[in-house]
Amino acid sequence: MKRSAIALLFLCSGGTLAAQPHWKLCHEDNEVYPWILKEREGLYATLARLTARRTQSEIELVGMPWKRCLAEMQAGTIDGVLGAGFLAERCKQGVYPGGACQPDPSLHLYYDRFMLYRAKQAHLHWDGQVLRDYRKPIAVQPGFVVARLLKQSGIPTDESDKSPYQILRKVSAGMVDGAILQAPAADPLLQEVTDFGSTIERDPIPFRVYPTWLMISHQRYRANATLVQALWQAMAQARDSGEYKAAKLALGYNEPD
Template identity: 35%
Template structure:
């Protein structure tokens, strides 16, 4: 019996040893550095100065799943996208889909459209106005808007507002400063990310007393990890692994806990 099983056992032991060595080598491989730019303005609860927010939580969890290390650079959003198109960054954090952005980067696509299941997150835009203002939105059209509507430069909602024939003021970057502009009468309404506008209003008694959000939202969009064309050409497999890992990260217990904590009043 031993003469029959001895070689097989030795062969099995060798295979196990080789498998263990391969696994150890793979686990010891240093993470690949991926350079990402993101909008420097606070967008609560997604990004808050100091490295807090759900976008950063998601990226940290993604690092562990696909063995990458993200180098993050805060920039004005329009500059982030411009430099992405120049291949000065590997990707941009949380970019909604606009057809013209396909000239500067690569989205996760399925059937010729972005695959929303591989998004980082989803978020809506809403119209904000002074209480008692005639400015309105009925879900299909704008009503009673006589004057400029404020929006943040480089944000995808700007084109929707312009397509509706509105005059859009993009001269102010942060949500808080836009809300102050609304209080001063420099714009008659604002189009802001819903959660960010809500958080800014809740944090200021003056905003709470005088400003309201309208329903329904103007639109809801998915936000993606948008890779530069040079990075995607260089390492398509890694880009795909990152995109494919995002649903599991969003559904993970660690992310859900962070989400609940950020959304507590």
């Protein structure tokens, strides 16, 4: 199990950590700009650091495949999952802020923006409502909300890769008609990888824009709902703080929260 750098920082810091609440929170194990970065602090780590300060708690971040994050939360072996979009069936796996399977919009973490990236030779068309004229599957990362939306519409999907680079490589090679990916992760690849820029185009109409939340396991919520509520409130305050906005600016990330 991989731990993020910020988790190691909290675990190795001095003081009376044993007396502080401990939270083990999961995110996917890919590098995803600007949330999960290898060479510098990503925004998940920034949120964890600021939230830990506000709650006088220890927050440990662990990276796993997304589906495993959700399964481990359901089993109660981790306390929560960062960046979960809303699906009603996920309410069996954990608790959204607000409870009763009705997430509180004010306690969201950020808005996830998914765009369609299509092969230039493909006939794929997206009008903002319906995806038409696909002849090959649409590649998506496994376990993401957009994968479920495509399946519900009867659109064939390819969920065999979790890396945006590998997915766009398939689009470029014509193995799939297109891909639906998080814009902050995919857009830089179109600029950095020469053959991506020459073979792939991004549709200007977003496929989906939706809020994400910190979900907490049912086990941890039942153990101390008041403590969980305080964590959600503190993370929302961290999201709105000047220090967090400065961290976004330093990473060149200007999307609204």
